[in-house]
Amino acid sequence: MSPLEGLTVIDFSTLLPGPMASLILAEAGATVIKIERPQTGDDMRTYQPRLGEDSVNFVMLNRGKRSISIDLKRPDAREKLRPLIERADVLIEQFRPGVMSRLGLGYDEVREINSRLVYCSISGWGQTGPKSNVAAHDLNYVAETGMLGLCTGSDGAPVLPPMLAADIAGGAYPAVMNIMFALRERDRTGHGVQLDISMADNLFAFNYWGLGSGLSGAGWPKPGAELVTGGSPRYHIYRTADGRYVAAAPLEDKFWDNFTRLIELPADMKDPSAVAEKAIEAVAARIASRTAAQWKVIFEGQDVCCSIVATLEEAVNDPHIVARGLFGRTVGSQDGRLPALPVPVAPVFQSNVRHRQAPRLGAENELLES
CATH class of the missing domain: 3.30.1540.10 (formyl-coa transferase, domain 3)
Known part of the structure; x- marks a missing residue:
């Protein structure tokens, strides 16, 4: 039995941070229900390259999930979602602060329906503060937290990072971690909580060594001059x-x-x-x-x-990776399959199901009637 079997997650998020977080929960056995816009669904469905009707990105990030399509701006949307909210354990949302409240689905409103719900809000700058509603993407968070300034080329210019550090390491992974903390706390108190996951906040931990140097008065780090930025022949x-x-x-x-x-x-x-x-x-x-x-x-x-x-x-194709079976699971759409995205769930906790489909838009809309 997977450790999260029996856990229900309602996921209002799109694109990467929230869907990656709910994918990790799904791979550990949780039932994840995506809430998507009618007709178009998650924006990630439209990306290239394609695997059938949807993008490869969408298929990889939404393996084994279910999909409900509903217009959240409709006056009756919350009532239609009420039965799901009543029995859910976790809700993930990734809108700018205040959007869910305007839809009648903010934490205070949802808590009245289900006081045990763990409500996880993922955003770029957090739920409070002067930048909380500033539009940004991964590169902006990496730039404004000092990380990009330490990663420079031979000409001293910052180098565009190939990984989406803020979305995944600053958003998805801390979301999962704190959801598990909150569920453990709920076991003790019987009550849920709202989690404020700021992608920008969570990037600072990766520069712990530079913070230690700067905050202690030893000097703020410089690109190309420190042990891990190119200042040593040993690194x-x-x-x-x-x-x-x-x-x-x-x-x-x-x-x-x-x-x-x-x-x-x-x-x-x-x-x-x-x-x-x-x-x-x-x-x-x-x-x-x-x-x-x-x-x-x-x-x-x-x-x-x-x-x-x-x-x-x-x-x-490294023999070590092949031997570990890291890409041994598969994900598919109606028109094909490919190796599934490896996620940081220890093998002992992963579901025994080796192949799963990505959801068709609105395939589980009957859940709104139950």
């Missing part, structure tokens, strides 16, 4: 002879000693007293003398904490 990215890259992280002395021996680094550049810039240049010259394939052979089986920077395709 750097080096170009190979064939234009690929080695991600080198031999931080501890035992790894650094092995690394410098294998790349045949001059002795004066190994010493901790060596000027960092000079040591970086010396390591770069050695790495540039061989191809990525050659370095992979040299580093194989050695304790050096070095990796060849992989493409996403190479990563998916």
Whole structure:
């Protein structure tokens, strides 16, 4: 039995943070019911590429969920949803602060229907504060929390991050974590709670080291100058002879000693007293003398904490990932299937169902009549 079997989640969210959070809950056994607009549904359904009628993105993020389509602006919408709200355990919403209240579905209104409901509000800036209603996307949160300013290229300009850190690490993951905290608290008190999940707030934890330095008076971190921003030869990215890259992280002395021996680094550049810039240049010259394939052979089986920077395709087909069965589950639509998105649910807690469909828009509308 999956740990969340019997738990019902009503999900009013669209696009990424909320749907990713409810996907994690669904993969642990919860019944997730998506509330979508009539005709168009979740905006993610329209994205490219496609898998049948819907986008691949939508299919991957909504595996195993159910769908109800309803116009929330209709005067009778709340009454139609009342039976679902009465028996639900969790509600997830991702509108700007105040929108759900204007629809008659704010926490105070919903709590009158079901006082045990855990009401999770995910937003960019949080439910309060001067920016609470400012429109923004992932890149904006990463930019305004100082993270983007520490990730720069050789010309000093910020580098566009390929991952949606605010949406997933700042929104979806903390939402799941706090939903579980709230359910545990409900076991003790019998009452639900509203959760204020701010994607921007939750990004600061990722720069704990920089905050520690700045707030203690030791100095605010600078791009390209700190241990993890390119200021050390022991934590750097080096170009190979064939234009690929080695991600080198031999931080501890035992790894650094092995690394410098294998790349045949001059002795004066190994010493901790060596000027960092000079040591970086010396390591770069050695790495540039061989191809990525050659370095992979040299580093194989050695304790050096070095990796060849992989493409996403190479990563998916890595023998270790294949052996772990990470992409062994599948998701489908009416017109095909593909490997399901791996989610951070330990295998012992995952449902035994290996294949699940993404929901057709409004497929479960009969639930409104029950």
